[in-house]
Amino acid sequence: MNRFAELLDRLVLTPSRLGKLKLLTDYFRETEDPDRGLALAAITGDLTINAVKPAMLRALMEERMDPVLFRYSHDYVGDLAEAVSLVWPAPESHLRANRTPTLSEVVESLQTASRSDGPRVLARLLDSAESASARFAIIKLVTGGLRIGVSARLAKQALADLGGVDVNEVEEVWHGLSVPYLNLFAWLEGHGEKPERKPEALFRSVMLSTPVENNDLERLEPEHYAAEWKWDGIRVQVVAENGIKRLYSRTGDDVSGAFPDLMDAVQFDAAIDGELLVHDKKGGTGTFSDLQQRLNRKTVSAKVMEDYPVFVRVYDLLQEGEEDLRPLPFEERRKRLERFISELDPFRFDLSPLVEFSDWHDVDDKRKRPPHPVIEGVMLKRWSAPYMAGRAKGPWFKWKRDPYTVDAVLMYAQRGHGKRSSFYSDYTFGVWTGPEENPELVPVGKAYFGFTDAELKQIDKYVRDHTIDRFGPVRSVRADRQSGLVLEVAFEGLARSTRHKSGIAMRFPRVSRLRWDKPPAEADRLESLESLLDR
Template sequence: MRSSRESTLKACIPLSNYRIIKLSHYHIMYSFAQLIYKLSNSTKTNEKLQALVEYFLHGDEKDKVWVIALFSGRRPRRTVSGTQLTVWCTELVNLPIWLFQECYHTVGDLSETIALLIPEKSSYASNSSPTGGGREGASREGAHPLHYYVEKFQQLEKAAEEEKKAFILQSWQELNSRERFVFNKLLSGTFRVGVSQKLMVNALAKTVKLDPNVIAHRISGHWDPATTTFTALLSEQSIQTDHSKPYPFYLAYALEGTLHDLGEPADWQAEWKWDGIRGQVIKRNDQLFVWSRGEDLITEKFPEYAILQNRLQNGTVIDGEILPYKDGLVLNFNVLQTRIGRKNITKKNLQEAPVGLFAYDLLELNGEDIRHLALTERRAELEKLVTSLQLPWLQLSPVVAFRSWDELTSQRGQSRNINSEGLMLKRKSSAYLVGRRRGDWWKWKIDPLTIDAVMVYAQKGAGRRSNLYTDYTFAVKDGDKLVPFTKAYSGLTDKEFAQVDAFVKRNSLEKFGPVRTVKPELVFEIAFEGIAASNRHKSGVALRFPRISRWRTDKPPDEINTLEDLKKMLELYGK
């Protein structure tokens, strides 16, 4: 980096912090493990923010880039399987696989199980202390920085199994328990911490003294943590050089209070809320890019859109929803699910799961960022554009006409009939903001479908529910039989989970690996967003977003819903 940008960024860091950078343990895996520990243990946003800022101020330059990558969903590719890790760990500690599994079901996390099973090396055990102590330093044998490990994974991706194994075993032994945990997390590609991208962006913004919206944009899109520097990533240059870079998505919160709190109906635009894949279609530099909201580049997954490469002008960015769509109708989301997980899309997939794009917004026009314009102005440009293209699968997201809030309320009642999840409310004067915001955009979803069911299987949960039976399978009645039809993991309070856990422990009938069959006694109301036919499930149905809405302590198990009831719902809403 030779531009003046770097010096500007550096100048933003208070000089007094530079001496701390010299503390060498900031440059090893230890500091990253400490960061993760602080983030996952704190419940206070401000403490998390502070921990991130500290890290961005003092952390290893290359490690910081990886931290941004990891916290924005850019995980290293998984190079070894969970089974391989399990086998290698049991070999190392000389324990039978079944005992490893018992441990795993108690801990609820593979990475942590391994971290706990491998004995600590000498007295360095002490830096897995909650406070971190402070006696460990650069001289620690075998300690490497975060980027060393991540980049090593990448190098080993195509290596022989023995080579991978040797590296992993060596790393396990040179790291302490807490470091081993994050190492395993990186390795297994399931890196999730209780930190939103927004929080990280705010921390970066605070560190380098830039507007969070600017940061959010700069770190979006496609960049390689292995070759990008912290300074280059956060500089303006990152946008100029990366033509594929999407804008950060503007997201809505669920409506709070009543519609009347929103003021005049005339100030608002209502649209259907669609249940597909939110995406951004970008044409720049004669190339087409399709991004999902999770910031995955999914251009190849939707060959249908390829024609836009010729039809769109350079410097055009459309925000919209990728939906299963056929003959003018939006189909059940389930249809789309059949092709999103696939590596290669076959002709058959394309025929069976045809997609459309419902355009919501226009973010860039003729190479100019127009997000600051009012919604009405952006919409007018969007309408011009979509109409001129005349592609049957490219639709404007229809605006729902209404004169009064009451009228809108009755319109919302129609949502499920057209496979919509409810309504979106957007203030006509609103700019296109960054991230999830209150005020100008609201989502107003329809109430979920519900069904009363009895718990029949239970399994121990993960994370903060480790060693507690919190993952349940539910059944409906079919004559005098019980038919399992869904799992649900959320919706109870900690206290209720504790009660159900105690019930499971006292009332389990059989044990199948980690799963207990339970006396069918506890009745719950299960809420879900949609229902579709499925030949993978015994019940013949698959639910969308099932969760426990309440514990029906008032209801005996013989009064639960029946398979017939589920089939009726499928008939009504499952198409």
């Protein structure tokens, strides 16, 4: 357990991708089974522990410490796991364990505990831990969400580095594996066969695009590329094989259960790549806000499916029957896709249209003025390119439209997590509405990135100096026509929202500039956003 705790500590404190990769690879190489497999499952989100919930953890802590003092501690630290690990009292000497349990012992104890025994088992494990780092690691196993700056893809790259194989080979076999991945590590270390892809309808590693930058297009010939609209939905992969049907997210998570209406229309043996979207009430393409009504649900009611029917706008055909089409050039795959999709349910599957253009200036004009509000730009795909997993530069480009901006006033600030737990780094901002002589601010969004570390310190100081009220970890700052901090906020789009007082929700808001020079009275009004939404 101590080694896993040390790994988490070092990953949090290592900013570079290469540094994190080396830490992970060394850990997998030096740690024995099954601990390394359990660590891998925890990092990729595939480790499930149901016996303890965060509320139980708080109750345990408040049994051992004054509740008010603990709430102050939690407020200051910002992260529940970190706060508990720091203030958990050391047990009396006769109650201390002889040693810190291994990672596998911790996981087994928690997974076999009943809901009623869970808190007692967790308390015993925390008492046995030798350090705050070990307690932090145990709590993170329980609560999930490690927040160590490591994605599942990065963990798989570390596995590939361990075995000297391509990361796509790891991706190809991943969904046929089970925790603690004994056969995977045996293969990577050269004393076992490569795991077979026995389960059917497996995920294929997705092909990703790179942004158009600097003078990229000046070195490319327009006739070598096709253009498509870039739709603002969720990238998915629909795979069906011998009656087994699955819908995968771009990271390979099986999300089929949340979209039974779509899966009922899967009547083919193939693997297709596309964008999950939702129909609006007129049968057209709905907004991302509409699509959010279908996301992150374990179950979905008949009414929700009726009000927000989903469909896939198909980009590519990766496999048809038993034939793998990925090595073929995009031009050939596109022809196969056009024939293939003509036989599918048009309400649930439609073809991503090609965009005709004469030169890059023509593409740029179309990018800036797309024909539909759910379009966020254009995709450029080289006709001759095979379907390659990962983000190779050149075959696929994304050229997003320029973000919208608005000048808004900072209203509330909340403490961040992890390295930002000591700073107020999550900002709610608003714009003016009501009569000109007596307007009020209404919140229109929340942003927690886009600023530099130096700017973070400046805003944090401003928040502390201008706080007028406190609500737990949230501070309300002075914001009126005479006093307030104006933020220039960039965002990708707007949608109507019944959950927000303003009636508007922003897509991907981020702070693009601090307007220390601008009086808060000159910030934008809600009417400006409403007119933009209407357009």
